[in-house]
Amino acid sequence: xxxxxxxxxxxxxxxxxxxxxxxxxxxxxxxxxxxxxxxxxxxxxxxxxxxxxxxxxxxxxxxxxxxxxxxxxxxxxxxxxxxxxxxxxxxxxxxxxxxxxxxxxxxxxxxxxxxxxxxxxxxxxxxxxxxxxxxxxxxxxxxxxxxxxxxxxxxxxxxxxxxxxxxxxxxxxxxxxxxxxxxxxxxxxxxxxxxxxxxxxxxxxxxxxxxxxxxxxxxxxxxxxxxxxxxxxxxxxxxxxxxxxxxxxxxxxxxxxxxxxxxxxxxxxxxxxxxxxxxxxxxxxxxxxxxxxxxxxxxxxxxxxxxxxxxxxxxxxxxxxxxxxxxxxxxxxxxxxxxxxxxxxxxxxxxxxxxxxxxxxxxxxxxxxxxxxxxxxxxxxxxxxxxxxxxxxxxxxxxxxxxxxxxxxxxxxxxxxxxxxxxxxxxxxxxxxxxxxxxxxxxxxxxxxxxxxxxxxxxxxxxxxxxxxxxxxxxxxx
Numbered sequence: 001x002x003x004x005x006x007x008x009x010x011x012x013x014x015x016x017x018x019x020x021x022x023x024x025x026x027x028x029x030x031x032x033x034x035x036x037x038x039x040x041x042x043x044x045x046x047x048x049x050x051x052x053x054x055x056x057x058x059x060x061x062x063x064x065x066x067x068x069x070x071x072x073x074x075x076x077x078x079x080x081x082x083x084x085x086x087x088x089x090x091x092x093x094x095x096x097x098x099x100x101x102x103x104x105x106x107x108x109x110x111x112x113x114x115x116x117x118x119x120x121x122x123x124x125x126x127x128x129x130x131x132x133x134x135x136x137x138x139x140x141x142x143x144x145x146x147x148x149x150x151x152x153x154x155x156x157x158x159x160x161x162x163x164x165x166x167x168x169x170x171x172x173x174x175x176x177x178x179x180x181x182x183x184x185x186x187x188x189x190x191x192x193x194x195x196x197x198x199x200x201x202x203x204x205x206x207x208x209x210x211x212x213x214x215x216x217x218x219x220x221x222x223x224x225x226x227x228x229x230x231x232x233x234x235x236x237x238x239x240x241x242x243x244x245x246x247x248x249x250x251x252x253x254x255x256x257x258x259x260x261x262x263x264x265x266x267x268x269x270x271x272x273x274x275x276x277x278x279x280x281x282x283x284x285x286x287x288x289x290x291x292x293x294x295x296x297x298x299x300x301x302x303x304x305x306x307x308x309x310x311x312x313x314x315x316x317x318x319x320x321x322x323x324x325x326x327x328x329x330x331x332x333x334x335x336x337x338x339x340x341x342x343x344x345x346x347x348x349x350x351x352x353x354x355x356x357x358x359x360x361x362x363x364x365x366x367x368x369x370x371x372x373x374x375x376x377x378x379x380x381x382x383x384x385x386x387x388x389x390x391x392x393x394x395x396x397x398x399x400x401x402x403x404x405x406x407x408x409x410x411x412x413x414x415x416x417x418x419x420x421x422x423x424x425x426x427x428x429x430x431x432x433x434x435x436x437x438x439x440x441x442x443x444x445x446x447x448x449x450x451x452x453x454x455x456x457x458x459x460x461x462x463x464x465x466x467x468x469x470x471x472x473x474x475x476x477x478x
Contacts, residue, residue, distance in 0.1 A: 044094030046203035050087055057195045058083055061188040067181055071128045075121055075137055082114035086144050090208075093147075096217035098210035106219040108148060115141050126336070126358065127329050132170040133182075136189065140164035143193055146200060150207025154200045161193035166415070322359075332356055333371075338363045342383075351390065357382070376401060395420055405431070414438045414456075423451060 058080065065076030089111060098104065122138035125131070143160035146153035168186045175182035210217075325336035326344065333346055333355040341363040346355065349369035357365065357376045364383035367374065373391035376382065381400045386393075388407035395401055395414045403412070404423040414420050414435040423444045424431060433456060435441055441456035457473035464470075 043091070047087070047090050047094050049199055049203055050090055053192075053195055053199055054083055054087065057188065057192045061185075061192055064181070064185040064188045068130070068133075068185060071121075071125055071130050072133050072185070075118065075134055078114065078118045078121060079137060079141065082111065082118060082141065082144055085110045085114050086147065089147060092217050093208055093210050095211055096214050097212065099217050103217070103219060107217060109219075111144055111147070115144060126356075127332070127334065132167045132174070133185070136164045136167035136171065136186075139167060140193065143196065146196075146204075147208045153204060153207055154197050157193055157197050157200060161190065161197075164190065164193070328353075333367075334358075335360060335365060338365075354391075357384070370407075414441055417441075 062076050062080055065072050089107065092107070099107070118141045119138045122131075122134040125134060128134060140160040140163050143157045146157050149156045168190060171182055171186050322337040324338050324341075325334050326338070327334055331350075331353050333349075333353060335344065335346075335355065336358040338344060338360040339362065341360075344363060344365040346365070346367045347369070349367060349371045351370055352372055354372050355367060355374045357374070358378055360379045360382050362381045364385070367384070367386040370388040370390065371386070372389070373393070374384070374386060374389055375394045375396065376384065376398055377396045379398045379401065382398065383402045383404075384393075385404045385406065386409075389409040392411045392413055393403065393409055395403075395412075395417050397415075398417045398420070400419040401417065402421045402423070405425050405428045407425060408427045409431050411432045411434060412422060414433070415437060417438040419440040420438065421442050421444060422433070424446065426446055429445065433441075433443060435456055439458050441458070443454050443456060444451040445454060459474045460471050461474040462469050462471040
């Protein structure tokens with residue numbers, strides 16, 4: 001009996017000890033979760049600085065967006081949600097250790113989804129009166145991808161800001177002298193990216209740094225932060241391992257993973273600027289202009305580029321099909337998603353009408369009469385013939401475009417376009433050609449019943465003359 005009594009006492013002590021250990025570990029898990037959500041007040045300085053940005057420039061942008069109401073207000077609420085998702089990521093990174101590569105991609109998913117939602121809203125509202133406002137936001141919101149860019153996320157944000165400026169300049173042009181509310185909106189929006197660049201320069205100059213202590217971040221903890229504001233309590237700890245884990249040299253793998261993830265995130269979020277980094281090909285390297293290359297079979301890949309297909313490459317996503325559009329909406333002619341159509345004609349135009357041509361491929365459009373302006377956006381192998389335009393003809397983000405002017409046009413603008421041939425009429429020889437970030441542009445002038453081709457300069461040289469900078473086209477001597 002004495003031995004049995006002693007055994008029972010030892011068992012009771014063991015159970016009490018186990019219960020004590022379980023209680024301590026449970027409280028420890030809750031404290032870790034509280035730290036992730038900032039409940040215990042231990043917020044990293046760079047998270048506090050980000051909060052100041054949210055309460056400052058972002059809040060001001062939301063205020064001006066509410067004043068404009070409509071689509072701009074709805075879009076701004078999406079921007080606010082995207083910045084909140086980024087804050088949750090920053091809180092998680094400040095309290096947790098960096099997980100493995102596959103789980104980091106999952107942690108970035110909420111931000112990526114918010115960015116995609118903002119861009120899809122703009123695509124669904126191309127007929128909006130505030131389309132330039134929506135475009136400015138849609139083109140620059142990928143700047144939130146800076147958290148996956150290293151070693152220099154700041155310049156990436158600046159590049160996205162420049163993309164916004166293209167459209168905010170249009171807003172200023174339309175409203176500068178008529179409605180200052182839109183001017184204030186532009187200033188407040190661009191100020192967000194200026195302050196974000198300053199924030200990155202101060203706190204994340206070479207990229208986001210994960211905490212060296214705390215639990216390893218997981219998609220589950222990130223989801224909890226985004227939804228309920230508190231993460232799930234940790235399960236009971238597993239039995240202690242039999243020995244220390246093996247030691248691996250992970251520094252090289254970590255650096256390579258970070259670099260590849262940075263490049264991928266930056267590429268996926270460029271939006272319409274994704275073709276910006278394409279290498280220019282000279283005429284002697286083009287198959288259609290150099291017959292000797294055609295006899296050599298398929299073109300040789302550049303030895304300096306890696307051509308290993310990525311499982312998350314954009315080309316692997318199914319292409320979304322859109323119904324073709326050809327209609328007059330108010331005062332805007334919408335010609336969108338036309339494929340292999342060479343008989344498109346717009347008749348009975350009016351002076352106040354504009355034409356917007358979007359994502360048309362291998363098609364031709366003729367516009368008869370006099371119209372205010374024409375915009376060609378994101379088109380490939382597209383031909384345009386028109387009589388008269390009193391404002392401007394713009395070509396943006398397009399490739400292999402041919403334009404023929406039958407009457408008069410004061411200005412033709414070509415931006416971020418590869419390959420554009422403009423046939424001028426005798427009446428339109430005084431037309432001004434404005435170009436930026438474009439290549440293979442040629443103006444064809446009528447002479448003796450035929451056309452003579454003149455290339456638009458793509459390369460320039462700038463020199464200091466003692467008082468100012470002087471820029472002129474650079475002649476390349478072969």
